Amino acid sequence: MGILDVKGVGKRFGGLQALGDVNLSVAENSVHAIIGPNGAGKSTLLNCLVGKLIPDTGSVMFDGQSVLGRKPYEINQMGISRVFQTPEIFGDLTVMENMLIPCFAKRDGAFTPNAYAAMRKDTEMLDRAGHMLEEMNMADKRHMHAASLSRGDKRRLEIGMCLSQEPRLLLLDEPTAGMARADTNNTIDLLKQIKDDRDITIAIIEHDMHVVFSLAERITVLAQGTPLVEDTPDKIKGHPKVREAYLGESQDAA
Amino acid sequence: MFGLEAKDFRLLLLVALLTMAAPFILNPFPVDSGMAQFNAGYPDLMQRFVIFGIFAIGFNILFGLTGYLSFGHAAFLGVGSYAAMWMMKLLTMNVIPGILVSVVVAGIFSLAVGWISLRRSGIYFSILTLAFAQMSYSLAYSVLTPITGGETGLQPKVTDPRILDAALTGNAPKANLFGLEMGSSTDLVMGGWVFTFNVGYYVAAVVMIFAFYMSIRIFRSPFGMMLRAVKSNQQRLNYTGLNAKPYTLAAFVISGMYAGLAGGLMVAMDTQVGAERMFWTASGEVVLMSILGGVGTLIGPVLGAGAIKYMENILSKINKDILYEWFAFLPDGLQDFVITLVYPFIGKGWHLTLGLIFMAVVIFLPGGLVEGGQRIAAMFKRKKPSDNTPDGKTTPAE
Ligand SMILES: Nc1ncnc2c1ncn2[C@@H]1O[C@H](COP(=O)(O)OP(=O)(O)OP(=O)(O)O)[C@@H](O)[C@H]1O
Numbered sequence: 154m155g156i157l158d159v160k161g162v163g164k165r166f167g168g169l170q171a172l173g174d175v176n177l178s179v180a181e182n183s184v185h186a187i188i189g190p191n192g193a194g195k196s197t198l199l200n201c202l203v204g205k206l207i208p209d210t211g212s213v214m215f216d217g218q219s220v221l222g223r224k225p226y227e228i229n230q231m232g233i234s235r236v237f238q239t240p241e242i243f244g245d246l247t248v249m250e251n252m253l254i255p256c257f258a259k260r261d262g263a264f265t266p267n268a269y270a271a272m273r274k275d276t277e278m279l280d281r282a283g284h285m286l287e288e289m290n291m292a293d294k295r296h297m298h299a300a301s302l303s304r305g306d307k308r309r310l311e312i313g314m315c316l317s318q319e320p321r322l323l324l325l326d327e328p329t330a331g332m333a334r335a336d337t338n339n340t341i342d343l344l345k346q347i348k349d350d351r352d353i354t355i356a357i358i359e360h361d362m363h364v365v366f367s368l369a370e371r372i373t374v375l376a377q378g379t380p381l382v383e384d385t386p387d388k389i390k391g392h393p394k395v396r397e398a399y400l401g402e403s404q405d406a407a
Numbered sequence: 408m409f410g411l412e413a414k415d416f417r418l419l420l421l422v423a424l425l426t427m428a429a430p431f432i433l434n435p436f437p438v439d440s441g442m443a444q445f446n447a448g449y450p451d452l453m454q455r456f457v458i459f460g461i462f463a464i465g466f467n468i469l470f471g472l473t474g475y476l477s478f479g480h481a482a483f484l485g486v487g488s489y490a491a492m493w494m495m496k497l498l499t500m501n502v503i504p505g506i507l508v509s510v511v512v513a514g515i516f517s518l519a520v521g522w523i524s525l526r527r528s529g530i531y532f533s534i535l536t537l538a539f540a541q542m543s544y545s546l547a548y549s550v551l552t553p554i555t556g557g558e559t560g561l562q563p564k565v566t567d568p569r570i571l572d573a574a575l576t577g578n579a580p581k582a583n584l585f586g587l588e589m590g591s592s593t594d595l596v597m598g599g600w601v602f603t604f605n606v607g608y609y610v611a612a613v614v615m616i617f618a619f620y621m622s623i624r625i626f627r628s629p630f631g632m633m634l635r636a637v638k639s640n641q642q643r644l645n646y647t648g649l650n651a652k653p654y655t656l657a658a659f660v661i662s663g664m665y666a667g668l669a670g671g672l673m674v675a676m677d678t679q680v681g682a683e684r685m686f687w688t689a690s691g692e693v694v695l696m697s698i699l700g701g702v703g704t705l706i707g708p709v710l711g712a713g714a715i716k717y718m719e720n721i722l723s724k725i726n727k728d729i730l731y732e733w734f735a736f737l738p739d740g741l742q743d744f745v746i747t748l749v750y751p752f753i754g755k756g757w758h759l760t761l762g763l764i765f766m767a768v769v770i771f772l773p774g775g776l777v778e779g780g781q782r783i784a785a786m787f788k789r790k791k792p793s794d795n796t797p798d799g800k801t802t803p804a805e
């Protein structure tokens with residue numbers, strides 16, 4: 154039993170079986186990577202975990218509770234935060250406000266009609282958001298419009314926003330997609346540090362093998378909607394089925 | 408002060424001072440001068456300034472913060488008006504119960520309309536609100552005639568029950584605040600100038616200042632931040648554990664209550680109501696006010712409401728004779744030519760002028776009149792670099 158248990162999950166889009174029969178268990182406080190070729194169903198699987206999609210079959214249990222049929226905000230309140238493939242932040246708001254919103258969501262829940270409370274007097278929230286910005290090395294950018302941040306900073310901010318909710322499970326969908334090597338390495342360091350600093354489970358979808366092998370403790374390989382193998386990074390690296398199906402190398406060339 | 412940042416408190420103070428001094432400020436020209444027709448300081452128009460200011464302030468809480476564009480807010484204004492009117496018929500000609508009940512009734516009605524309309528977003532939301540408002544308008548005109556007076560509308564009558572008031576002795580009932588009649592005015596004559604102080608205006612003005620204060624509180628609250636987050640990125644909001652629906656619904660109801668308040672005040676001022684108050688053009692007008700003044704800014708909607716009501720009442724009064732007077736200095740042929748050019752933009756043509764100004768603002772000043780003001784202020788600031796305004800963010804509490 155892991156913190157996240159996926160059993161027999163299937164999802165069909167019209168004639169396309171995007172997910173076949175996915176079984177997956179993510180152990181608490183581990184970093185678990187999901188890799189697979191384009192169209193393997195990785196994002197679809199993630200969407201089934203956070204309430205964006207409802208699977209046709211199977212069950213998804215988080216910490217012993219089913220997430221199926223719950224709204225995205227409810228699943229988030231259970232302790233699952235998600236980082237998107239392209240950073241999703243509040244572009245019209247300042248960096249500080251971006252950080253404040255998840256802090257309020259954590260403390261006050263999904264809806265609080267505190268229309269008469271003065272935000273600038275809520276020192277508890279201001280401090281918490283301020284600390285998180287410092288941890289993300291973004292304190293100097295607090296008054297900037299989030300939309301004007303660089304792509305790397307947007308990603309940092311989004312990760313920081315998710316962390317400020319103190320989630321038990323952090324889901325990342327290709328967090329380094331489209332990033333330059335330097336930004337990618339920064340993100341790896343950031344994620345490593347996050348892992349060292351707190352009790353958190355991380356599930357990461359990634360194309361970049363460098364990222365996967367620097368972070369993951371376990372790897373699941375997904376191909377055509379079904380998990381092919383699940384093992385440690387060392388074993389995955391040498392696995393013939395993986396090399397063939399995913400890494401795209403024929404055996405004789407290797 | 409009052410729980411506001413120094414910067415916001417200064418704005419509130421400025422608005423309060425300007426509204427209190429409005430009878431002076433809006434009558435800058437002596438009564439006998441040719442410019443007197445540009446004076447806006449008469450009770451009827453001043454009341455409209457502040458009442459539509461309230462309407463626009465409330466509308467801006469929905470449209471400016473959440474980005475949901477309602478095309479049916481006149482319905483809430485109308486419902487508020489009817490509710491206030493019935494209080495005047497059944498309870499008392501004192502305006503207090505009417506104003507309070509108009510807010511409550513409009514709040515309940517907007518809860519129902521918002522509950523359904525907010526199932527959709529974008530253009531579909533706008534269409535749903537428009538449909539609701541037009542339905543309300545038609546109902547008020549036809550089926551609901553016993554409640555709304557249909558085409559003739561409603562007015563307080565001597566024969567109404569009015570259980571809280573003493574029996575009237577044949578005089579037409581007058582709206583009042585504990586005996587102080589809304590219609591009563593005092594004129595102050597100073598040289599060639601006449602300034603009119605009207606009870607109704609000051610009642611409405613005090614309500615508007617309070618409404619403005621509440622809107623500042625909402626803008627600066629965590630709730631207000633969440634509303635802006637709804638506009639910015641609903642996807643992120645949902646995946647951050649926040650339920651966008653009750654936030655938008657609350658904003659919808661608050662803005663509906665502001666509209667109801669405006670409707671109640673209208674009845675308090677002129678003691679009459681008709682269904683045309685709910686017509687879709689009235690809903691469209693408040694959209695124009697918000698955009699013209701500056702969507703999502705604190706003071707913008709009030710400016711927009713003022714600008715539109717000024718044009719509607721002042722520009723529309725200019726006629727051909729007045730133009731002939733103005734351009735009398737030109738030679739005959741040229742005079743006729745200039746007047747032919749100008750004439751379409753005045754009198755009934757004021758809508759044309761409004762349309763042109765509106766287009767110019769949207770294209771050149773997307774932030775509305777507020778952005779215009781900021782640009783002018785920035786120009787002056789560049790000339791005087793020593794004059795740096797302190798950042799309100801660093802001011803200590805209270
Ligand atoms: N909403 C949808 N409707 C129809 N088909 C979909 C939908 N979402 C995904 N698919 C299809 O399902 C399959 C799996 O898609 P998915 O996005 O999960 O792949 P992926 O593993 O994330 O790929 P990539 O590495 O390119 O991100 C693809 O063939 C895709 O076209």
Ligand SMILES: [Mg+2]
Pocket residue numbers: 195196197
């Ligand atoms: Mg994907």
